[in-house]
Amino acid sequence: xxxxxxxxxxxxxxxxxxxxxxxxxxxxxxxxxxxxxxxxxxxxxxxxxxxxxxxxxxxxxxxxxxxxxxxxxxxxxxxxxxxxxxxxxxxxxxxxxxxxxxxxxxxxxxxxxxxxxxxxxxxxxxxxxxxxxxxxxxxxxxxxxxxxxxxxxxxxxxxxxxxxxxxxxxxxxxxxxxxxxxxxxxxxxxxxxxxxxxxxxxxxxxxxxxxxxx
Numbered sequence: 142x143x144x145x146x147x148x149x150x151x152x153x154x155x156x157x158x159x160x161x162x163x164x165x166x167x168x169x170x171x172x173x174x175x176x177x178x179x180x181x182x183x184x185x186x187x188x189x190x191x192x193x194x195x196x197x198x199x200x201x202x203x204x205x206x207x208x209x210x211x212x213x214x215x216x217x218x219x220x221x222x223x224x225x226x227x228x229x230x231x232x233x234x235x236x237x238x239x240x241x242x243x244x245x246x247x248x249x250x251x252x253x254x255x256x257x258x259x260x261x262x263x264x265x266x267x268x269x270x271x272x273x274x275x276x277x278x279x280x281x282x283x284x285x286x287x288x289x290x291x292x293x294x295x296x297x298x299x300x301x302x303x304x305x306x307x308x309x310x311x312x313x314x315x316x317x318x319x320x321x322x323x324x325x326x327x328x329x330x331x332x333x334x335x336x337x338x339x340x341x342x343x344x345x346x347x348x349x350x351x352x353x354x355x
Contacts, residue, residue, distance in 0.1 A: 170324040173340040176288050185285055187344060188233045190267055193217055196260040202253035223248055234258055266345045271296045273350035274303035283344040289325060290339045298331055304353040311347040
C-alpha cells in the first residue's frame with residue numbers, strides 16, 4: 142500500500158509539473174503568419190512621418206540663407222529663417238516642404254524647398270516598442286520589411302528570466318479602430334532557431350515580454 146501511494150504521489154507531481162511548464166512556456170491566443178528571415182523582395186514601407194526630436198535639413202534652392210538644420214521640438218514645431226513655429230510632427234517630409242514653400246512664397250518668387258530627415262525618431266505610431274524582460278527595452282524606429290527577429294536583435298535578445306513563449310504583440314487595427322493582441326513565440330525563435338516563429342512587424346507594434354513566474 143505505501144508503495145502504491147508513493148507511485149500515485151509521484152505521478153501527480155509529474156502531471157502538475159507538466160501543467161505548470163505548459164502554462165509558463167507555451168503561447169496561447171491568435172498568432173501571426175510566419176515571415177521569412179530575409180524578405181523575398183525588398184520594397185518601400187509607408188511614408189515616413191516626422192516625429193518629435195527628429196533632426197531635419199531644410200534646403201531652399203538658390204537661397205541657402207533661408208535653409209537650416211533644425212531639430213523638431215518636443216511640441217512638434219520648428220523655426221527657420223522667416224518662419225516661426227511651423228508644425229512639423231505628423232507630416233511627411235514632402236508635406237512639410239510644401240508648407241514651407243507656401244510660407245516662403247510671401248517673400249521670394251517660386252521657392253524650391255527640400256526637407257531631408259537626418260536622424261530619425263518618428264512618431265509613436267511609427268515606432269516598435271519592446272517592453273518587459275528583454276536585455277535592453279527600447280523604442281525602435283520602424284523600417285521597411287522589419288521582422289520580430291530584427292527587433293529582438295536590436296534590444297539584445299531576452300533577459301535571463303524571460304518567458305519568451307508567453308510574449309504578446311499588440312497591434313492597432315486601422316480598419317476596426319481597435320487594438321489586437323497576438324501571441325508570439327520568442328523562446329522558440331531565439332533559443333531554438335524556429336524560423337516559423339518569426340513574424341513581420343508593422344509601425345506602432347508593441348512587444349510585451351513577461352518574466353517567468355518561477
